[in-house]
Amino acid sequence: MIEEASTTIITTDRVNKMDRMVDLHTHILPGVDDGARDTAETLEMARQAAGRQIRVVAATPHFLGMEWDQIKAETEKLRKLLADHQIDLMVTAGAELLIDPALIDLAKEEIPTYNDAGRYCLIEFPMLELPPYAEQVFFSLQVKGITPIIAHPERNREVIADPNLAAHWIESGCLIQINANSLLGSFGPQVQRVSEIMLKHHMAHFIASDAHSAGRRGFHLGCSVEKAQRLIAPEIAAKLVSTNPARVIAGEPVEVPEVIRYRQQRRFWNFGKQRRDD
Numbered sequence: 001m002i003e004e005a006s007t008t009i010i011t012t013d014r015v016n017k018m019d020r021m022v023d024l025h026t027h028i029l030p031g032v033d034d035g036a037r038d039t040a041e042t043l044e045m046a047r048q049a050a051g052r053q054i055r056v057v058a059a060t061p062h063f064l065g066m067e068w069d070q071i072k073a074e075t076e077k078l079r080k081l082l083a084d085h086q087i088d089l090m091v092t093a094g095a096e097l098l099i100d101p102a103l104i105d106l107a108k109e110e111i112p113t114y115n116d117a118g119r120y121c122l123i124e125f126p127m128l129e130l131p132p133y134a135e136q137v138f139f140s141l142q143v144k145g146i147t148p149i150i151a152h153p154e155r156n157r158e159v160i161a162d163p164n165l166a167a168h169w170i171e172s173g174c175l176i177q178i179n180a181n182s183l184l185g186s187f188g189p190q191v192q193r194v195s196e197i198m199l200k201h202h203m204a205h206f207i208a209s210d211a212h213s214a215g216r217r218g219f220h221l222g223c224s225v226e227k228a229q230r231l232i233a234p235e236i237a238a239k240l241v242s243t244n245p246a247r248v249i250a251g252e253p254v255e256v257p258e259v260i261r262y263r264q265q266r267r268f269w270n271f272g273k274q275r276r277d278d
């Protein structure tokens, strides 16, 4: 049975005990963005998540044109919907912010943070470029005590060209979320390769579904973690969908391992050995 709907902070303890996954990035709220179109699709997504060993999802709609209070109210409605349908899935409020200089001027309370804890937010770049004001926006959030979690940077063209950009953001206090579908190859071989590089070089702190439906862009966390467990230590891969996201929702510090710089492979045709370090 689902636990009583609550607006209180979900503690790490409470989440970890359940030994099921925590998904930090979903578009499960009905009719607010390009995710679930209506409550029927939301319910289909929720049943899929619950059936695939996901215990907690953060509802992270695109923040464009929405107010944080509205997202929190919609999330509360979703909790009631899930309880009415006896779907065993906890849901907490969040949002996916598109990086924008206007964020600098928002008061802390206006900025959507996970579980309204004022500690972490999810922020994405446009797909092609890295805006010149990105660092300023990150810094302004950090000054307010909010740690930016960068959503799926492996899909950005400039990060594909230079994965060490992620190392730089981590060293300046950001965290990184990669998409389950990136690791599984749904966005093509380049995105898949960069997501693998990021995993192996300690440049990924979370794997999340970024689910938009119960179909191709559904909850593919389980397969993705299995894939990650073949690339890095299985217990570290497991943390990316359990301990780490649970800590975010609880507003607690996430353990950040030292980043390993990615060194591009070079081909020296006159020398027999080719260095492989990705």
Ligand SMILES: [Fe+2]
Pocket: 025, 027, 096, 210
């Ligand atoms: Fe998203």
